Amino acid sequence: MGVHILGLLVENKPGVLNRVAGLFSRRGFNISTISVGMTENPDISRMTISIKGDEKELEQVTKQLNKQIEVIKVSEISKDYVERRLALIKVNTSDSEDRSEIMQIADVFRANVVDVSKKNVTIEVTGDRDKIEAIIEMLKEHGIKEIAKTGTVALNRGKKSMEVD
Amino acid sequence: MKGAEAIIKALKKEDVEHVFGYPGGAVIDLYDAIHEDDDLKHILTRHEQGAAHAADGYARVTGKAGVCIATSGPGATNLVTGIATAHMDSVPVVALTGQVPVEMIGNDAFQEADTTGITIPITKHNQLLKESKNILSTIKKSFHIAETGRNGPVLIDIPKDLQSEDIDFDYPKDISLPGYNPTFRPHELQIKKAVDAIMEARRPVIYAGGGVIASNASKELRELSETIMAPVTTTLLAKGCYNEESDLCLGMLGMHGTKEANYAITESDLIIAVGARFDDRVTGKIEGFAPNAKIVHIDIDPAEIGKNVKTHIPIVGDAKKALNKLIKRINRKKIKKENTEWHNKIKRWKKEKSESLKSEGKRIKPQFVVKKISEKTPDDTILATEVGQCQMWAAHYYKFKKPRTFLTSGGLGTMGYGLPASIGAQIAAPDKKVWNIAGDGSIQMNIQEIATAVKFNLPINIAILNNNYLGMVRQWQELFFDERYSQTHLGENPDFSKIAEGFGAKGMVVEKDSEVEEAIDIANSTDKPVLIDFKVKKEENVYPMVPSGSTLTEMLERKDIKGD
């Protein structure tokens, strides 16, 4: 069972997210993450869905998604691509030494400190899944208070792109 | 003009002549427009489920989308079973539901239900309208979606206020559906591969599904089978697409398939599946399905290919087009025709089974009733069924000869389907005979629709195979639960003939073999609805039967069947 990333171009209409998400649960496919946003064309949204499953499941998912009237295009984003997630992590700090250690970790991961108060530091980090899991692991020692993570977004590198034809 | 009036006008633009429905507060404007219109005929059913099944029956007979209408909330939820039934069997239906006014949506308003939310999984597509300017384009799109590609139901949810807003009637000529481009034309290379496989095959079988009927490809199917002399087995839904009196016809395959069909599939070296979806009721245990065969799968829906079984040669496209291409490319001279080892084998499997259908002084055998109906009705009779043993006996003992003459809920198996579907069928085909083969359990699920049939003077005939049981479930309990008949004995049923009379139909009771033919003749010549209560043998089973989870050759056969 591998992790696959699917890019979807869909009509930007109410209910489309519901339709797509429902299809996954209805047919017993596992969504790991999903993210949605408008594209350069306001009538079209792009969804990025990462799923766990074997090749056969991936094929079925793709075909079932393609059958949805409001789904314009589905393609697997694989091989040469850029993948990013974003996480905001609020960490407990006991003293200034603690705080500077956390900031060092943030530095190593090229994360930004976006909020500091007496008892907490909030860090913003972007990267692929492994990077985000790695920084979380490092910060755990300090006591994580809250995490908010986005799903994956991904684009192919170079010329290759998804377009409505 | 008012939105409601525009909706009616749009339906007429889509060549709709009949709609089936039931009024209520959220569609009162629409009904006012129906009242004011002189052409569109509205059939008032007695339950919204009846309207949905009637629209479905109408669609299966005509090939055009059937239309049903219901109010918001309970009206819409009552459509649900009917929509799901159409969805599972890929039947084009357009359902129009009323919704609370746009401003009130989401407030748990009176008779509000999230109709589009509820019906996402059971429609091909659905749409909640929010602005009256989208009414016309949405109707146009809905018919297009329902009737093209793999057909299916489409629902449009229309808030009450949009129905009374003024709009211009400017019916769109073109629509834009960027995400909807069903593939009709099969790929040439795939066709070539299939032809090569056909030329090589020694033991070919054509496995035809409902898609053959949907694409009106019966003629092409026959031509292919006769060209390559391949026997044809059909699914339940495909009955009628191939003449069952032909020597090449194997009958139905699967759980209640014939011996010849199930054996032929299992020994085949090439299966040509056309518009069929390898449903679990058809394949039995998947690992044992057609172990020696290459599989060619023709289907309009790419998602069906490779879903349940591994396909060697997929052909995505319209069945009629694909069959035509195959026929053209086959080298007729090189095909070995009759009397091959394969044909002889099939003949042996098919050998007439000398099964006695006589009652021998006891209650009538249900199979006998169906056989007589088959013999005594014209070839183009439309046969609807309810669900259960009655449905399987209809499938086995009625000889189907023409497409679009068999209406049955295959995928969902909906008890209560047959009667309202017969109503839709009779409206669609006023000159044909329509029979509904019913069970005593199923008929009680939509029995109120006799009132509709009476009201519209529809001479449909209902044959209840009254075995005082929910027979199919009882059969499973007998075979797999040591005869523990939990809640399947209906016991003394109501007097169905009196119920029929009470509704204003003709009611009859038949208890002897000798009365069967006469009763059928009377029904065939009575110009109002007729219900015949056939008191049949109580504990009769449907055979052959492949228990679920077994392979197709592990059939339970009736002990008293003589012959092969």
Ligand SMILES: Cc1ncc(C[n+]2csc(CCOP(=O)(O)OP(=O)(O)O)c2C)c(N)n1
């Ligand atoms: C709406 C619905 N409820 C339950 C079932 C399960 N079911 C399948 S067959 C059957 C028995 C049908 O009894 P009857 O109509 O008398 O037909 P018979 O099998 O006796 O011929 C039942 C309950 C169903 N298919 N549909």
Ligand SMILES: [Mg+2]
């Ligand atoms: Mg019964």
